[in-house]
Amino acid sequence: xxxxxxxxxxxxxxxxxxxxxxxxxxxxxxxxxxxxxxxxxxxxxxxxxxxxxxxxxxxxxxxxxxxxxxxxxxxxxxxxxxxxxxxxxxxxxxxxxxxxxxxxxxxxxxxxxxxxxxxxxxxxxxxxxxxxxxxxxxxxxxxxxxxxxxxxxxxxxxxxxxxxxxxxxxxxxxxxxxxxxxxxxxxxxxxxxxxxxxxxxxxxxxxxxxxxxxxxxxxxxxxxxxxxxxxxxxxxxxxxxxxxxxxxxxxxxxxxxxxxxxxxxxxxxxxxxxxxxxxxxxxxxxxxxxxxxxxxxxxxxxxxxxxxxxxxxxxxxxxxxxxxxxxxxxxxxxxxxxxxxxxxxxxxxxxxxxxxxxxxxxxxxxxxx
Ligand SMILES: [Fe+2]
Ligand SMILES: [Fe+2]
Numbered sequence: 001x002x003x004x005x006x007x008x009x010x011x012x013x014x015x016x017x018x019x020x021x022x023x024x025x026x027x028x029x030x031x032x033x034x035x036x037x038x039x040x041x042x043x044x045x046x047x048x049x050x051x052x053x054x055x056x057x058x059x060x061x062x063x064x065x066x067x068x069x070x071x072x073x074x075x076x077x078x079x080x081x082x083x084x085x086x087x088x089x090x091x092x093x094x095x096x097x098x099x100x101x102x103x104x105x106x107x108x109x110x111x112x113x114x115x116x117x118x119x120x121x122x123x124x125x126x127x128x129x130x131x132x133x134x135x136x137x138x139x140x141x142x143x144x145x146x147x148x149x150x151x152x153x154x155x156x157x158x159x160x161x162x163x164x165x166x167x168x169x170x171x172x173x174x175x176x177x178x179x180x181x182x183x184x185x186x187x188x189x190x191x192x193x194x195x196x197x198x199x200x201x202x203x204x205x206x207x208x209x210x211x212x213x214x215x216x217x218x219x220x221x222x223x224x225x226x227x228x229x230x231x232x233x234x235x236x237x238x239x240x241x242x243x244x245x246x247x248x249x250x251x252x253x254x255x256x257x258x259x260x261x262x263x264x265x266x267x268x269x270x271x272x273x274x275x276x277x278x279x280x281x282x283x284x285x286x287x288x289x290x291x292x293x294x295x296x297x298x299x300x301x302x303x304x305x306x307x308x309x310x311x312x313x314x315x316x317x318x319x320x321x322x323x324x325x326x327x328x329x330x331x332x333x334x335x336x337x338x339x340x341x342x343x344x345x346x347x348x349x350x351x352x353x354x355x356x357x358x359x360x361x362x363x364x365x366x367x368x369x
Contacts, residue, residue, distance in 0.1 A: 005037040005048045006030055017059030017194045029189060036186035054279050057360045059194050061273050062114060065091035070118035071344040075325050075337065079251045083227055086128065087325045090115060092273050093145025094321045097255065100128065101226030104135035108246060108255050108319070113148040114196030122343060136225050140257035140321060141243040142166045144197045151198030158204040158223065160234070162242030167199060175241045176286040187281045206232055206244065214247065215301030235259065238291030239284065245298065252309045258284065258321040259298050262334040265324035272360060274322065303328065
């Protein structure tokens with residue numbers, strides 16, 4: 001009989017975070033997780049105790065920072081007399097980039113499904129009304145932290161057709177050559193379930209016929225709304241198959257998704273939480289070598305755009321998938337653009353969540369350094 005890594009007591013602890021699964025579905029999930037733990041132990045030499053702790057930490061972190069403990073760091077960037085961009089960083093996962101226009105809202109990515117009520121309260125508190133007037137939802141890629149709320153919003157989800165296929169496959173390893181496909185499948189189920197992923201009800205597929213080039217990237221589509229125009233750039237899939245970048249030329253905004261992040265602008269709790277995939281699936285990128293090439297190409301394209309914009313007296317602002325919107329400083333490094341403000345429904349990170357983060361950050365560093 002194969003060794004069992006998940007005790008009944010452990011399953012009872014994890015179960016409250018799996019409430020969207022029926023009892024039978026939870027049994028299936030636990031047996032898949034048993035195999036994943038066994039693979040992490042046998043192939044990657046992980047300590048099963050640590051693996052169990054890290055999986056549990058996903059639920060503890062996300063639920064420990066939800067409801068009355070939800071918070072945001074945000075930038076409010078006026079673009080014109082009637083268009084404003086809000087860069088909203090939740091406690092866990094990707095930013096929501098929210099445009100207020102006279103014709104309604106446009107979102108680039110939309111965060112975890114489990115935080116829907118928290119977002120509604122935060123929007124009201126920040127004077128942004130509600131999600132009722134969201135007219136366009138532009139998704140960068142199929143990770144739960146970028147589009148887990150898609151099915152709860154009134155606008156159809158615009159995405160690369162590959163992203164739809166990835167979502168329907170149930171694995172972020174979809175269409176990638178990656179030696180850890182089983183780990184990726186179990187991790188996708190874990191994060192999608194705990195974070196309350198709600199599949200989009202309606203999809204708008206991007207047109208994928210290349211129209212022209214921006215640096216190394218094909219511009220495959222264009223979307224105009226409310227005084228904004230988004231060029232849609234096709235990634236090469238280093239982070240995830242079907243990833244898109246968006247460029248808004250009028251205001252010089254490049255949405256880099258998870259390909260370029262200003263790490264210095266990401267708080268310690270978010271950095272630790274964000275490193276969990278490194279432990280459980282070896283890397284958040286499905287093809288690490290390709291992801292590094294693509295990152296360099298995106299940097300080159302961004303710097304070329306910044307030089308063009310400078311000639312017009314403007315600057316490129318990089319709106320990253322995580323962390324603050326940034327600009328290039330004199331040395332060509334990313335620097336936070338303008339001020340970042342804090343919003344808390346109560347008050348920042350709870351003591352219990354902090355204790356848990358310290359514990360898992362030590363474990364992750366020990367294994368990776
Ligand atoms: Fe992300
Ligand atoms: Fe991602």
